Amino acid sequence: MGQNYFNSLPFRRQLQELATCRFMDAEEFANGCNYAKDKKIVIVGCGAQGLNQGLNMRDSGLDVSYTLRKEAIEQKRQSWQNATDNGFSVGAYEEMLPSADIVMNLAPDKQHTDVVNTVVPLMKKGATFCYAHGFNIVEEGTKIREDLTVIMVAPKCPGSEVREEYKRGFGVPTLIAVHGENDPNGDGLEIAKALCSAQGGDRAGVLESSFIAEVKSDLMGEQTILCGMLQAGSLLCFDKMVAAGIDAPYAVKLIQKGWEVITESLKHGGITLMMDRLSNPAKFKAFALAEELKDILEPLFEKHMDDILSGDFSRTMMEDWANDDKKLLTWREETGKTAFEQTEGAGEISEQEFYDKGILMVAMVKAGVELAFEVMVSAGIEPESAYYESLHETPLIANTIARKKLYEMNRIISDTAEYGCYLFSHACVPLLKDFMAGVDTDVIGKGLDVKDTYVDNQILVVINADIRSHLIEEVGEHLRAAMQGMKAIV
Numbered sequence: 005m006g007q008n009y010f011n012s013l014p015f016r017r018q019l020q021e022l023a024t025c026r027f028m029d030a031e032e033f034a035n036g037c038n039y040a041k042d043k044k045i046v047i048v049g050c051g052a053q054g055l056n057q058g059l060n061m062r063d064s065g066l067d068v069s070y071t072l073r074k075e076a077i078e079q080k081r082q083s084w085q086n087a088t089d090n091g092f093s094v095g096a097y098e099e100m101l102p103s104a105d106i107v108m109n110l111a112p113d114k115q116h117t118d119v120v121n122t123v124v125p126l127m128k129k130g131a132t133f134c135y136a137h138g139f140n141i142v143e144e145g146t147k148i149r150e151d152l153t154v155i156m157v158a159p160k161c162p163g164s165e166v167r168e169e170y171k172r173g174f175g176v177p178t179l180i181a182v183h184g185e186n187d188p189n190g191d192g193l194e195i196a197k198a199l200c201s202a203q204g205g206d207r208a209g210v211l212e213s214s215f216i217a218e219v220k221s222d223l224m225g226e227q228t229i230l231c232g233m234l235q236a237g238s239l240l241c242f243d244k245m246v247a248a249g250i251d252a253p254y255a256v257k258l259i260q261k262g263w264e265v266i267t268e269s270l271k272h273g274g275i276t277l278m279m280d281r282l283s284n285p286a287k288f289k290a291f292a293l294a295e296e297l298k299d300i301l302e303p304l305f306e307k308h309m310d311d312i313l314s315g316d317f318s319r320t321m322m323e324d325w326a327n328d329d330k331k332l333l334t335w336r337e338e339t340g341k342t343a344f345e346q347t348e349g350a351g352e353i354s355e356q357e358f359y360d361k362g363i364l365m366v367a368m369v370k371a372g373v374e375l376a377f378e379v380m381v382s383a384g385i386e387p388e389s390a391y392y393e394s395l396h397e398t399p400l401i402a403n404t405i406a407r408k409k410l411y412e413m414n415r416i417i418s419d420t421a422e423y424g425c426y427l428f429s430h431a432c433v434p435l436l437k438d439f440m441a442g443v444d445t446d447v448i449g450k451g452l453d454v455k456d457t458y459v460d461n462q463i464l465v466v467i468n469a470d471i472r473s474h475l476i477e478e479v480g481e482h483l484r485a486a487m488q489g490m491k492a493i494v
């Protein structure tokens with residue numbers, strides 16, 4: 005393992021790399037995936053991203069096959085089954101790699117050094133090596149053979165949703181980048197654009213980014229609002245409702261499906277629309293709760309960003325890799341044993357009821373999305389990137405919880421994201437103890453008991469203006485204008 009690449013750069017370069025972000029015009033994708041059409045694409049690994057990116061690229065007309073470790077093929081492991089059940093050809097490294105034009109490294113981040121050591125030496129001169137997340141280059145400082153082009157195509161979303169959105173005729177926002185030290189033929193960007201288009205990314209929005217900007221924003225989003233906040237929020241809201249006598253299966257249903265329902269409006273119309281789905285009295289409550297949550301949680305969000313930027317987060321997680329994932333596996337087991345995870349959800353809940361009875365969840369989403377966005381932007385990440393990484397992706401993670409609660413979310417996201425999710429959640433739950441003691445079932449579980457929905461007009465004007473004038477709403481309006489194909493899923 006090399007030295008942390010980000011930390012090795014002069015401060016001025018660090019700032020430049022963090023701020024690398026260009027929203028790409030639809031016309032830049034006029035050629036679709038043609039540039040990759042005559043190329044042989046071999047994917048290493050067939051898990052969450054590997055399988056789903058491969059399916060999309062094949063449906064877009066590209067030549068996709070897989071290479072797996074010898075043991076995976078011999079033992080017919082899940083990865084082998086994923087590929088063969090879907091009719092892909094699969095072969096050992098020696099068979100597949102020497103003729104590949106593009107090799108996509110879609111193994112877990114903790115295995116990337118091993119992949120680089122075993123896969124890269126078999127690649128032909130002048131081929132392309134592609135990542136879906138820049139951790140190995142940025143945090144481990146890995147250097148790749150100079151004759152190879154090194155690119156990144158990073159969908160801002162779990163692998164399962166990369167596929168689901170593509171099947172709906174849409175896609176997921178994607179960050180693409182070329183590693184400046186590995187672009188010998190000067191066509192890295194063309195290749196990245198073609199792969200991104202084949203996955204459906206250009207239908208949702210593409211940023212020309214850098215490995216550094218992607219890594220630092222991706223880690224921040226997944227640890228805080230995307231996974232950590234949804235995990236902490238689920239556990240806290242469930243315990244609150246059950247302690248107050250609400251039927252446990254109903255409480256599970258309200259939370260499990262609730263994140264998906266309330267964040268659907270977030271995806272289509274930003275925080276403004278999500279808050280507008282509440283009655284005026286409920287909006288007053290959610291607004292006040294979100295302000296309180298932001299005050300309490302801001303230092304925690306900042307700590308995560310600081311640890312990500314300094315390299316402390318990656319250093320300590322890599323210590324766990326070296327310790328056979330002891331912390332990750334313990335935390336995973338503990339999560340599985342929580343009452344929320346152990347209880348089956350039940351009960352009929354209408355779409356509007358999720359808002360009316362989940363006011364606190366709306367406040368948590370508002371606070372978490374805004375804080376993640378604000379802290380990323382304050383650290384030098386551009387607003388477009390921060391928007392995709394906080395607001396747009398939250399519903400895509402919520403979709404996984406709606407299927408099988410936290411188990412499904414943590415199984416589908418990367419191990420890197422899962423580790424960071426537990427880290428945040430373990431700090432967040434105790435931090436919100438007093439706050440949770442002060443809220444009641446009117447904001448989570450039962451809804452407001454209001455016969456009269458009177459609110460003060462002047463306060464409503466101030467609240468609406470505050471919501472609408474946030475930078476995330478301005479950026480969101482612009483980015484959503486390019487999302488013509490977005491489909492309603494709730």
Ligand SMILES: NC(=O)C1=CN([C@@H]2O[C@H](COP(=O)(O)OP(=O)(O)OC[C@H]3O[C@@H](n4cnc5c(N)ncnc54)[C@H](OP(=O)(O)O)[C@@H]3O)[C@@H](O)[C@H]2O)C=CC1
Pocket residue numbers: 048049050051052053054072073076081082083084109110111112113115118119136137158159161162163164416417418419420
């Ligand atoms: N999970 C997600 O949704 C997202 C992931 N990413 C990024 O995508 C990449 C892939 O992550 P993800 O899809 O979660 O990974 P998974 O954990 O789902 O990938 C497992 C696959 O990798 C293979 N694999 C494991 N170790 C090795 C190894 N040493 N050499 C070769 N193959 C190996 C496994 O095969 P075997 O049967 O041999 O074990 C299996 O096919 C990561 O960089 C991640 O950060 C980016 C966005 C979202």
Ligand SMILES: CC[C@](O)(C(C)=O)C(=O)O
Pocket residue numbers: 159160161162163222226230231401416417418419420421
């Ligand atoms: C949710 C986190 C993520 O970055 C992702 C799905 O985008 C991951 O690493 O899994």
Ligand SMILES: [Mg+2]
Pocket residue numbers: 159160161222226
């Ligand atoms: Mg991500």
Ligand SMILES: [Mg+2]
Pocket residue numbers: 137222223226418420421
């Ligand atoms: Mg990630």
